[in-house]
Structures are given as C-alpha cells and as structure tokens.
Amino acid sequence: MAVEPLVAPAVEEGAKKSGVLWLGLAGGPRLAWHVWHDGAIHLVTGGEEQALPGLDALDRVRVTLRSKDNGARLVEFEAAVSVVDQAREAGAVAALAKERLNARDAEHLAERWARDSVVLRLTPVS
Template sequence: MAAIEEGARKSGILWLTLDRPRLAWHAWHDGAIYVVTGGEEQELPGLDALDRVHVTLRSKDNGARLVEFEAAVTAVDPAEAADAVAVLAKERLNARDSEHLTERWARDSTILRLTPDTSTAGVTPGA
C-alpha cells in the first residue's frame, strides 16, 4: 500500500484501463483515489459502470511505471464525502468556475472512489 499511496500523492495523474488506456487526474484521500468524470470534466467512458478497474501509477520524476493494481470502483455522493470532494476540488487545475466547482460536479458529473486492492499490486523495481 505504501507504493500506491506514495505514487498517488506525488503525481496528480494516473492511467485507467477502460476501452483503452485513459489518462486521468485524481486526488488521493483517506486510502483511496478519487476521480471526477462527465459534464465538463474528463471523460472516462464506462468507468462508472465497472466494479473494478486496472490502475497504473507512473513516477512523476521520470514517467516510468511505478505500480499497477486493481481497484474497486464506487460512486460517491458528494454530500456524504465532503472531505474527499474538497481534496479533489483543490487538485482541479484551471477550472473555469472554481467557486462553484463542487456544485457543478454534484449536478453534472460523477465522482468515483477507486479503492486499491493491494493483493494485486505489482511494483516496478527501480522506478
């Protein structure tokens, strides 16, 4: 779990295996990765319909693959996960409406929690 947490904290992007590998920005909070999709945000087609997704974290320093793992996918109610949504909003760069960002997400987007399955984690040596 340490490699997953370190990789997720150090880099604001990751790769998700969906219809094809998809680059996504995210935030790490309370032992999980949070992403927002839909509306005016990043398109991660089909992610909200999955129970699990393959995640790849890369090194912020050199782009090398750091760790890969499976993660459980769970939709998040923004009202019930205000702390996580606040962390996610802080990581959102260049939002056109930062003062109303979380309200827009609640209305137009889906927020998902990706909970790492550490039994599937594979760390790349020397990354």
C-alpha cells in the first residue's frame, strides 16, 4: 500500500514552531524533541539520547503537536516511521545536531549517533 504524504500547512508550521511533540507509543504518550527537515519530522533515539522504546519498530505512529505559547493542541496526525540512513541523509543529521541542546560532545554528535543511536523520519500521511 502506497503512503500518501499529508499536505497540511498546519503540520509543517506546527512542527517548525515547536521543538517538541507527543508520540502515541505503547505505555502512553511520550514527549520528544525533533526538527522539521525536508518535508518530515526527524528525531533521534537510543544511546545517550531520548528513549522512545519501540518507535523504530512501528510502521506508523500518532503525532500530536502543541502550541509553544499555551500548550493547546495544534494538530494530530498519523506519520509513517522510517529509519534514516545517517550516512546518506547527512542533512537531516546536521539539522538535528544543530538543534540538540546541551550535548556533552556537540562536535561529535553525528559520530556518536551513527554508533549508538537511531535517527528516524516521521512522514505525515493521510
């Protein structure tokens, strides 16, 4: 079954304005930091990064974006989950590294993520 990208300005705008989102994972909603890059949400999990157990094994996940100002729900949607080939998608990794706050090894994030973590792409779908 083909996955159709969700063309919704509210999704892109909400993802660009907020650095965090909520994911519907087993065990309840999980807060995660992310970046919007190349038409999708990207995030990193595992190793020393945020723990999002089981996300990399899902085909789809429910995403909730909230207002940065007042926490109100902006938009909810389904997203296709895919693992990013970090060597081939260096732009996504660089965008994530740029937004990663308080990293102990900011200069070597990409190398650490390639070794210890998984970078995921969440593509909004209809």
